[in-house]
Amino acid sequence: xxxxxxxxxxxxxxxxxxxxxxxxxxxxxxxxxxxxxxxxxxxxxxxxxxxxxxxxxxxxxxxxxxxxxxxxxxxxxxxxxxxxxxxxxxxxxxxxxxx
Numbered sequence: 001x002x003x004x005x006x007x008x009x010x011x012x013x014x015x016x017x018x019x020x021x022x023x024x025x026x027x028x029x030x031x032x033x034x035x036x037x038x039x040x041x042x043x044x045x046x047x048x049x050x051x052x053x054x055x056x057x058x059x060x061x062x063x064x065x066x067x068x069x070x071x072x073x074x075x076x077x078x079x080x081x082x083x084x085x086x087x088x089x090x091x092x093x094x095x096x097x098x099x
Contacts, residue, residue: 004050005083007090011044016053017071024073042067043098045090047074047083054078057087059095067099 012020014034022028029037038044042063047055055074061067069091074083 006048007086008046008048009043009090009094010046011038011041011058012046012053012056014038016046017056020053020056020073020075021071023075026071026073043091043094044071045087047087049078055083055087057091059091061099067095 011017014031017034017038018029018031020026037060038058040060042059042061044058045056046053055078057072058070059067060070069088072084072087074087
């Protein structure tokens, strides 16, 4: 991976979340739903390219016994470079260390 990509342990913004879902081929969500749901994430990562969010992934759950990985998305122009695997690895590392 080049230095242009950076992975941050942060939930994407509502705007980035809504955009990334659509461009990556996931079902669209409402702004209202995203505004409620995103802050309730257990953990999330945002992948950036030259400062712009181009990928994301989240873990939702009760924080004790149930966890689910959701919203794995990478912009099509950046797919096929192992970035989705990097997102998944970060989510799994957090689950393995804290869940």
